Amino acid sequence: MLTDLSLAELKPLITESGQPLYRAGQLYKRLMAGDSADAMTELPKAFRARLFDRYDAAGTEILKTYRAKDGTYKYLFGLRDGQTVEGALMSQAYGATLCVSTQAGCRMGCRFCASGLNGLIRNLSPGEILGQVVAVNRAAGGTAERRAITNLVLMGSGEPLDNYDSVTAFLRLVTAEDGLRFSQRNISLSTSGLAPGIRRLADDGFSVTLSISLHATADEQRSAVMPINARYPIAEVLGAARYYFEKTGRRVHIEYAMIEGLNVNYFDAKRLATLLKGFPVHVNLLYLNSVPERQLKSTSKPAGERFLERLKALGVNATVRKSRGSDVGGACGQLRARHEAGRNEAPKA
Secondary structure, eight states: OGGGSOHHHHHHHHHHTTOOTHHHHHHHHHHHHTOOGGGOTTSOHHHHHHHHHHOOSOSEEEEEEEEOTTSOEEEEEEETTSOEEEEEEEEETTEEEEEOOSEEEOSSOOTTOSTTTTOEEEEOOHHHHHHHHHHHHHHTTOOSSSOSOOEEEEOSSSOGGGGHHHHHHHHHHHTOTTTTOOOGGGEEEEESOOHHHHHHHHHTTOOOEEEEEOOOSSHHHHHHHOGGGGTSOHHHHHHHHHHHHHHHOOOOEEEEEEBTTTSOSHHHHHHHHHHTTTOOOEEEEEEOOOOTTSOOOBOOHHHHHHHHHHHHHTTOOEEEEOOOOGGGOOSTTHHHHHHHHHHHSOOOO
16 A cells, blocks of 8 residues: 555655656655545556556545534544544644544453444554545645644544554654654554553654543552553553653643543542652543443533542642534444444345
């Protein structure tokens, strides 16, 4: 797939085909714009035919688009093997943020998430992740030179650090000067807490905004909703997060879904404040999106507000993150789950 390749990696394909080297730049610009082969008229027709007979251009296309009441766009993407993933474009005063997926399905097994209902299907390639950005940028009226997307969050289906090589290759592609030129400061990566991957990310020179899905303040409590905690408990995850901060200088974000009857009492607030003491993080509190297949429920708005005020009183830097796109399946994995259920239904007699 051509979007798996950097401009430097495209050049040998061009020279091997007997074309002048400048064709690589022409082709790459078109790929970053999401143009079809037929639209690449500056490239010789015979060369295009040979090239696209051997390679897919992107391998990611928008199958369906939904617009929520709050203006959020939710996308169902189709991949070359028939798998689907999803993303969301959210507009705010400071720009437009696209949430992308890094895996088809997920094997982390978080009890509140729809992404992992059927486990991990497969990892996405760098070009399939990049293809989501290219497709939405084009659909939103952007170009490679003037993007309609200002920020990226790797918070869709999948655990990014469970697909480390593809995700970091994607980060290099999407930040390349000859590509879409995103700044790492405008990219957030959310992880359920794969501590070795967090440390590796820092050691490999990346400086994206790191978001840790914590969702609990004690190991027994966290293991009940996030099985990965049995392997990487809270202390180890936060230790890796501190290492990332020390190595990159980038403030870490803590994601904390407020779950009814589980993690929003006074003692949770005190434990969270203790865990984060001396660590300059920002806590994003979230009201849990309803997932019918899961039994967990979000706390009420009054209970959530009380929890926020308790944290602030304890000196924790926290805000409630507004839920977006809930009327069109805003939670990760819900849109794909509905699509797959519909596709697998037996035809009516």
